[in-house]
Amino acid sequence: MNQPEAQPETRSIKSAVLWALRRTRGIDKRLLLLVLTTGLVRSLIPLGLALAGRELINAVAAGSLERAWPWLVLSMLLTMVMALMVSVFNFCSQLLKDKLDLEIVSDVLRRVSLLEFALLENRQFQDVLHQVRQSAGLHFSIFINNTIRVASNALIALGFVVIITAIAPVFFLVALPVAVAYLLFNLVLARRGYQEEKANVSKWRWSHYYVRMLTEASSASEIRLLSLGRLCIDRFRELVLDIIGRRKAVLRLQLIGELGFTAILVAVVYYFLWDVVQYALKGRLTIGDLVIFAGAVTQVRTLMQASMSGVGEMRKSLFHISALMSLYDYDLKQEPDGGQVPERRTGRIEVQGVSFTYPGGERPALCDISLSVEPGETLALVGENGTGKSTLVKLLGRLYSPDQGRILVDGLDLRLWRRDALHQRFSFALQYFGRYEASAAENIAFGNWLELGGNPERIERVARETGIHDMLTSLPNGYDTKLGWLFGEYSLSGGQWQQIALARAFCRQDAILVLDEPTAHLDAMTEYHIFQRFSEMARNQTTILISHRFTTVSMADRIAVMEQGRIVELGGHRELLALGGRYARMYNLQASRFMQDPQPGTPA
Numbered sequence: 001m002n003q004p005e006a007q008p009e010t011r012s013i014k015s016a017v018l019w020a021l022r023r024t025r026g027i028d029k030r031l032l033l034l035v036l037t038t039g040l041v042r043s044l045i046p047l048g049l050a051l052a053g054r055e056l057i058n059a060v061a062a063g064s065l066e067r068a069w070p071w072l073v074l075s076m077l078l079t080m081v082m083a084l085m086v087s088v089f090n091f092c093s094q095l096l097k098d099k100l101d102l103e104i105v106s107d108v109l110r111r112v113s114l115l116e117f118a119l120l121e122n123r124q125f126q127d128v129l130h131q132v133r134q135s136a137g138l139h140f141s142i143f144i145n146n147t148i149r150v151a152s153n154a155l156i157a158l159g160f161v162v163i164i165t166a167i168a169p170v171f172f173l174v175a176l177p178v179a180v181a182y183l184l185f186n187l188v189l190a191r192r193g194y195q196e197e198k199a200n201v202s203k204w205r206w207s208h209y210y211v212r213m214l215t216e217a218s219s220a221s222e223i224r225l226l227s228l229g230r231l232c233i234d235r236f237r238e239l240v241l242d243i244i245g246r247r248k249a250v251l252r253l254q255l256i257g258e259l260g261f262t263a264i265l266v267a268v269v270y271y272f273l274w275d276v277v278q279y280a281l282k283g284r285l286t287i288g289d290l291v292i293f294a295g296a297v298t299q300v301r302t303l304m305q306a307s308m309s310g311v312g313e314m315r316k317s318l319f320h321i322s323a324l325m326s327l328y329d330y331d332l333k334q335e336p337d338g339g340q341v342p343e344r345r346t347g348r349i350e351v352q353g354v355s356f357t358y359p360g361g362e363r364p365a366l367c368d369i370s371l372s373v374e375p376g377e378t379l380a381l382v383g384e385n386g387t388g389k390s391t392l393v394k395l396l397g398r399l400y401s402p403d404q405g406r407i408l409v410d411g412l413d414l415r416l417w418r419r420d421a422l423h424q425r426f427s428f429a430l431q432y433f434g435r436y437e438a439s440a441a442e443n444i445a446f447g448n449w450l451e452l453g454g455n456p457e458r459i460e461r462v463a464r465e466t467g468i469h470d471m472l473t474s475l476p477n478g479y480d481t482k483l484g485w486l487f488g489e490y491s492l493s494g495g496q497w498q499q500i501a502l503a504r505a506f507c508r509q510d511a512i513l514v515l516d517e518p519t520a521h522l523d524a525m526t527e528y529h530i531f532q533r534f535s536e537m538a539r540n541q542t543t544i545l546i547s548h549r550f551t552t553v554s555m556a557d558r559i560a561v562m563e564q565g566r567i568v569e570l571g572g573h574r575e576l577l578a579l580g581g582r583y584a585r586m587y588n589l590q591a592s593r594f595m596q597d598p599q600p601g602t603p604a
Contacts (some may be wrong), residue, residue: 022549052075054292104140149310157299186309430516511541531552
């Protein structure tokens with residue numbers, strides 16, 4: 001599994017800025033141009049208003065109406081243009097933000113869906129994913145808005161600085177070092193804040209875990225029955241209080257810096273304002289000069305503070321964008337798509353000397369597995385938990401690839417298959433099946449959405465064939481009933497959900513069936529009858545079955561017994577019983593348990 005080479009904290013600011021701007025421009029070039037243009041025009045208008053105001057005040061002081069009214073009209077026009085630019089800027093900014101949110105998050109989801117499956121089971125990658133999921137589109141918007149805001153503020157401040165310098169030349173020389181110091185402070189603070197957030201990613205994930213444990217029905221029932229609610233809440237509070245404590249230190253540093261900067265800058269501003277007042281009283285400056293200077297220095301102080309803070313926020317956003325960039329460092333499809341499809345479907349599976357160890361694991365999950373499944377044959381895999389049965393299923397679906405050996409389906413190595421064709425070739429009913437927040441009809445159609453989506457007749461036929469038609473018609477709105485407890489109107493029992501999952505597995509005609517503990521939520525009698533029906537439906541279909549119930553396993557053509565990642569026995573049900581080995585012991589142990597159960601009417 002390839003890890004990304006560059007880490008977010010080591011990326012250059014330049015690379016993150018260029019990447020963010022390229023991505024934004026690629027999403028909507030025209031909208032970005034509109035935002036930049038309106039932002040630029042908006043930033044120049046305050047300077048024009050200040051100059052027009054100065055001339056207007058001087059004209060009024062001179063008692064000249066002729067000189068006053070043109071500046072008044074100009075001020076009115078500039079104010080109208082300013083209002084227009086602000087409205088257009090806000091409108092375009094919101095549209096751009098919405099587009100960024102949609103496209104960035106969509107692209108993140110697309111990339112995650114194409115990444116190697118093993119990454120989803122990697123804790124470090126989950127930390128990266130959590131960080132990206134919390135801020136994927138948001139920090140793009142924050143970065144673009146802050147860039148425009150800082151650029152606008154800088155342009156306005158620059159214009160005012162020109163005016164101030166013309167009136168009091170020394171002001172710029174005194175204020176510049178203060179501004180540079182505050183800028184550096186904000187950059188350091190942004191890095192510190194990001195590092196704290198990055199250090200807290202795992203803690204936030206843990207806190208969200210405890211929230212889910214207490215609020216989701218699937219876990220909350222056991223939490224309540226075991227009286228673990230208080231423990232979960234205490235652990236949640238401990239995590240969040242630690243996060244708050246670390247964040248408080250950064251906020252305290254920010255408060256001290258802002259107060260110190262404000263105090264110094266206010267002192268500088270009013271020191272020079274006092275000088276200008278004295279010059280005005282001596283007649284060396286006009287009333288207009290005094291008014292524009294007072295307004296300009298106040299604006300510059302506010303703009304400098306806002307700009308410095310904005311630069312810090314930009315730096316913080318860039319750190320988050322760097323985290324998003326790290327997601328793009330992971331290679332898509334670690335192994336290339338073979339791009340091939342077998343000339344004909346035989347239904348034969350060959351596993352040749354396959355060994356596999358999970359990434360980061362020390363003990364092999366599969367060791368030199370070799371077996372074949374003939375066309376139309378049902379092969380059952382049995383063994384204790386952790387013997388490699390489900391791992392073999394994951395390799396068949398190419399969620400992982402073998403470390404050694406190869407698997408052939410229809411005579412073609414899985415590595416050479418075109419991925420979408422391979423996934424269409426199989427039909428899976430997994431141990432941990434999906435309970436989709438959708439209609440009952442859609443829950444079935446998801447098994448072959450390309451053919452069954454929007455085809456109620458085909459969906460009903462599958463439901464009838466798999467024996468769940470009556471169950472679905474008894475729902476409040478029949479096949480259209482929205483299932484699930486998050487958004488739906490009706491929640492099924494575990495067994496009913498599993499029957500729908502089994503129906504999904506039979507939506508693809510002539511597919512190779514892989515049934516991994518597909519009836520764990522069903523009682524033994526229901527499971528037996530379901531498999532009798534399915535054995536008729538799956539006739540001539542190659543099937544791999546995993547189950548711990550030997551009444552079901554015995555219906556398979558052949559049975560492979562697995563132990564510590566190896567196949568230790570292989571044969572038919574009667575053959576393995578006669579062998580008297582591992583399978584016979586497991587079968588007899590389960591049979592004896594049923595034989596010892598009390599009969600109806602006898603005391604337990």
